[in-house]
Amino acid sequence: MPEHSTPLPDTGTRPPEQGVRRRAVLAGAAATAAVAALAGPLSPAARAVAFGYGDDGSNYVVDTGASLVFKVSKANGDLTSLVYKGVEYQGYGGKNSHVESGLGASTVTVAQSGSTILISVTYGTLKLYYAARSGENNVYVWTNKADASVSATRYIVRVKAGLFLNDEPDSYTYAPTTIEASDVFAKADGQSRSKHFSKLRVIDYDYVGWSAGGVGLWMVRSNHEKASGGPFYRSLLRHQSADGGGLYEILHYxxxxxxxQRFGLQGPYxxxxxxxxxxxxxLxxxxxxxxxxxxxxxxxYVPANGRGRVAGVGITGRDTAYPYTVGLASPAAQYWGQARASDGYFSIAKxxxxxxxxxxxxxxxxxxxxxxxxxxxxxxxxxxxAVPATSDPSNAxxxxxxxxxxxxxxxxKNAALMTYAHPSDSRAAPWTGNVVIGxxxxTSAFPCYLWKDVNSGIVVHFRLTAAQAAAAHTLRIGVTTAYANGRPQVVVNDTWTSAVPSPPAQPDTxxxxxxxxxxxxxxxxxxxxASAWQTDPATYNTLRIHVASGSGTTSYLSAGTSVDAIDLLA
Structure with a gap:
């Protein structure tokens, strides 16, 4: 693949390191302190050069005075080069690293203030900032999106092919067969791959990236205060393909x-x-x-003294079998914090x-x-x-x-796999199969997802005592999302059929x-x-759960829904 960066001036960088074609790893927030200590923000410089910036005609060239030199286009604010210890990491397919798929003609300026260099990019109402600190191998990035004139909010670091090859769920280097759209693929063994298969919720990670050949390249996420979706939102975080790799900071997708969408300054990532x-x-x-x-x-930008903190002394009425999270949300910002397991204490800062x-x-x-x-x-x-007893449906x-x-x-069934695989994946257990209470x-036999064209009509068998069968009962089905307005319609003993419920508000993607x-x-x-039940306590009742919808297509893109819990109240 040809290079697409302007040659660097002679800065005494080392020749490219060899042997970086190794299996890459995704390191999460649980990395050990010993590993993390290898790369502090002010770790010793690998070479002795001056901190500063220059202009090669097309780009501002920033030397951090450590082992990192990067370039930002003076025309559109793209990150056009990312050279670490003499090796170029930025770019694939002629594409640079940037907001969205790249901004148009922008106003780009640079200034140095002591040990910090700031490059400012203005594109219409959007502002983008890159900052470098003397002696650090980091690029600090902020995005200020004032309105919807730019469709979404993401920053993608495009990484040259061959440097961090892997065969993880979010890699499709070895998966040439397309399963769905143009972004879900299958390997020869039937395992699926997609850039969407990150496994992680926002609350689960501090950084994503790869390590190979003695080099780590990471995207350390921001606090997502201007993002949307809350602490449990899932989005693509990185990808690997034959063309190259990508690391993402996605705030609205x-x-x-x-x-x-929330608007305003987000960062640094x-x-x-x-x-x-x-x-x-x-970081x-x-x-x-x-x-x-x-x-x-x-x-x-709002400094620390312009921000506040929320602290809660505790939460009562908790089910200690589960983690509790406290979220704050307004049209302008969002935050969250974990409640302490022992007493529910929480603190949300900044x-x-x-x-x-x-x-x-x-x-x-x-x-x-x-x-x-x-x-x-x-x-x-x-x-x-105090969490009211009636607010937790498990208490009923x-x-x-x-x-x-x-x-x-x-x-x-299949719930753990579905955060990093397509439902057609060869590792998935059959989506059909009925369930017997007792x-x-x-739970393990009941599929986590129901689709109109795949497993609609799944049957739950259960017995009732004579007293139970003599009374009416409320059946509850909890769902976490739906595709194409899929929602459950139930049939009891093939004699009583519920109305088709109205679809609740759900994402339309x-x-x-x-x-x-x-x-x-x-x-x-x-x-x-009561007339719907079997009167003989020895006879099984049947509950058929169908997926109703007039939308969707076929197979796993037919109307569907994800299930949280199902119960029959006393």
Missing amino acids: GQNQTEA VIALTDGGAPSPS YHGSIDTSWADALGISG VLPGTYALTVFKGELAVYTGSVTVAAGAITTLNSI SAIWRINDWNGTPAGF SGTE RSLTNGSYRGNNHTFTYSVP
């Missing part, structure tokens, strides 16, 4: 969005290069100190001033909502939050229940086939009359 180890924890969104940027004039909806999640299921106002430079302390007395209510399909396998069950949790309820 055209897949599975449950919220409107950090492009970090290391000697193979994880990026320093001091993580929860601990990064950007006081050095306070006086740089970044549009929309919050922009304003009034927020406060939501307590059991797993991913909202069980409490309230409101909180945050002031600059202040701590808002909340008294103990049930004759039988399949799975537990936690806002996810976890525990159902078998001990009710693919979800079940590209690694995400996250939509809007919704509970369907059905009042089943």
